[in-house]
Amino acid sequence: MKTAHEAPLGRVPLALTPSPLRRAPRFVAASLLAALALGAALPGCDEASSDTRQLQASRVYEPIGRRIRWGTPAAERHGISARDFAGGSMGGAAAGGAGSMGDDAGVAGLHWSTPTGWKERPAAMFRDANFFVAGDERAECYLTTLGGDAGGLEANINRWRTQLSLPPLGAAEIAALPRLPWLGGSAASVDFSGHWQGMSGDQAEPDYRLVGLALVQPDSSRFLKMVGPADVIGRELAAFAGLAASFHDGSGHEHAATPASAPQPMPMPPQGLPPDHPPIGAVQQAGAPTGTPGAAAGGAAAGGATAAAAAGADVQGNASLTWRTPAGWTRGPDKSMREVTYFAGAGNAVECYVTLLGGSGGGLLANINRWCGQLGAPALTEADLVPLQRVSMAGTEGVIVRLERGPGATAPAGQDLLLGALCMLPDRALFVKLTGPADAVQAQRDALVQFAQSLQVVR
């Protein structure tokens, strides 16, 4: 039977196609020849006959949503600090000197003197001037310019306090903050200490300090913020004050500034509080029992110790967590990213450690499947989570997961079995991971459950 394709074309008697496959090579060859012929012809057709191009007709319009600044210098157009340009050396950025900034919002450019030893970083979104304090990458300082009142002084100060796990200040306390003359206005000066949880609440750094200036004005607001480990910040207060005082609009200023010719620092006392600074600690203590400078002086570790003491003599803990150590477990050395490490079983073949991450830590399933990847075990699905054993841990419900080593495991040899306890807290994720030889790990299952149940988060 003929196919529809094989019917004749009108009255033209065309040969039928007996076997498409038999004729295919001819079509392949024909297609290739056509492609090559076209390919050979194309470059010649597409090549410009001349290097001179006639421009299209112009059009006149009013750009909406854009403000063109005519005469913008090359350094600003290319987004590079004027020091790199004027100083003739890229190395000048780290050595201190004069800098400048500009933005496309039409705000006048600023100039400054980078404190000696500080490392200037490229400007970034919401960071018009950007530094590592004293070359310590844990400590940052940056200047932010926002349009309008940026939500107001109270909202911005309390955003900073939230980042330090501190309770918000009331309007009266905000109004009582000391004021310093800065950039032609009166800026609120703050100095807070607390437990740093980062911009997004996904960090957990105890004993941090934030020193800042907030100049909130109806048309444009500027914020200068220095944050980092309290000891680093404490040493750099004078440098911060000097940096703050050095910001100016560039009028009458030559870019030959050296640290020696830099403007004199603001008169801030060594402790960072201006002479007329109110007792913030007293304010905070009146309004909130935790996160006060007093508490910060002892560090969050003191809070952890207090919580541990309140929980009982057999309770151990650190700044973030308290727990009870199961019998037979030996505490191991502290390691980064771990709250605590234990060893158990014969020859300490079983290792157990606790991790506390900010935010969701990627989520329950993602973390379990990360472990699956390490062990070479098949990945789980949401449905696989349903039958998992539940356990009460850190004031919420956690799950116990058991993963056996499979092909393609990347975990070190000897980690044949993994028992894990995981729970998601409102702002953090808590993981307990127990690994080792299968029999030894299995023998610690009850201890793991007891350990997980004993975990409490220090608030």
Place this chain on the structure above:
Amino acid sequence: MAMRLIHRVIDVLSSIGLSCTLLIFLALLTWLGTLEQVNTGLFEVQKKYFESLYVIHHVGPVGIPLPGAMLVMAVLFVNLILGGIVRIRKGAATAGIMVTHVGILLLLAAGYVKAYHAVDGHTTLYEGQASNTFDSYNRWEVAIIEKLDGGRVRETVAPQEDFERHEDLAPAQLVSDELPFTVELWYYAPNARVLPKGPMAKTNMPVIEGFFIDPLPIEMQHEQNVAAVCVAVTDKAGGKRQESILYGLSRQPWSFEVGDKTWGLELRREQYEMPFTVALDDFTKEDYPRLNMPKAFSSDVTVLADGSKRPVKISMNEPLRKDGLVLYQASWGPSNARPGDPLFSTLAVVRNPADQYPLYACIVIAVGLVLHFSRKLGKHIRSQAQKTP
């Protein structure tokens, strides 16, 4: 003799053998292009394998010539018309097949229109901002801007083809009777950064205003490439020459004076004008509980056109369609925004005259298949009924 040759050509072009060959080539190109995408990225693969008439596919050091997908689909279009519609036996038995062929032709036509007559890009707005233009993801242009009174500008644009081949010292010259100067562009780098020339910086590139272009490898994500080019303007009257570097990330144009007027030159993503203005009133992002992962995000915009205002909500599956443009909610940022930070909304803008063709084509194909198989089914039922004693 001539008729015989014509018949022979028609025979080849209308045969089902050619159909099979072309479909095999399409499958092969899709497979090879997918593999190549791992190394070169989507944009380059699309250009090389699917928007080309021929392609040289390299297997190690050996280059294998293949027809490009554009050529294959063009020939397939002819094949379908000749074989599937002209040559096919007309009758009730083939009605469904003919309709299906028409649907496939419509699909191919949609691809052609999309390839040659559609533009896509994005407009990115913070709350309170408005725009009447959108930017290409991949293409660059050089704009010559004349400052006029009242915040207006006169703009002359050179497309990427005018300067992209001039990656060395031979400049591309742009001329226009409307301009009192000529423009030269050279050392075009499709992906680069612009660095200040310090005493320790070594470069063979021209140093202009203390800066030089540092070419970078092409990014696989093509939209991440940022172009740069050297530029010089020469006054037609006095012959004065001024030079600078144009960089794709520059926020402001290079300004220069010719005569008594101020001019600007900038390298930017190719820009398209919209026949209306979109103002972002409110951007809403809803996260999954206890996760930083967005569950949904939407933009409340005001569309301003012809003196009228119209509020519209653009969400992930609810685009705005107006004047031949479709505005989709594409993304938001900055991705590292802190709580309370202002967010921007990115609206993908597509002008594709054939954006509904695939839908129509699928309907036509579905109708054709239903016709064909309904008839087959009816025939089968009748034959079974006849067999039943």
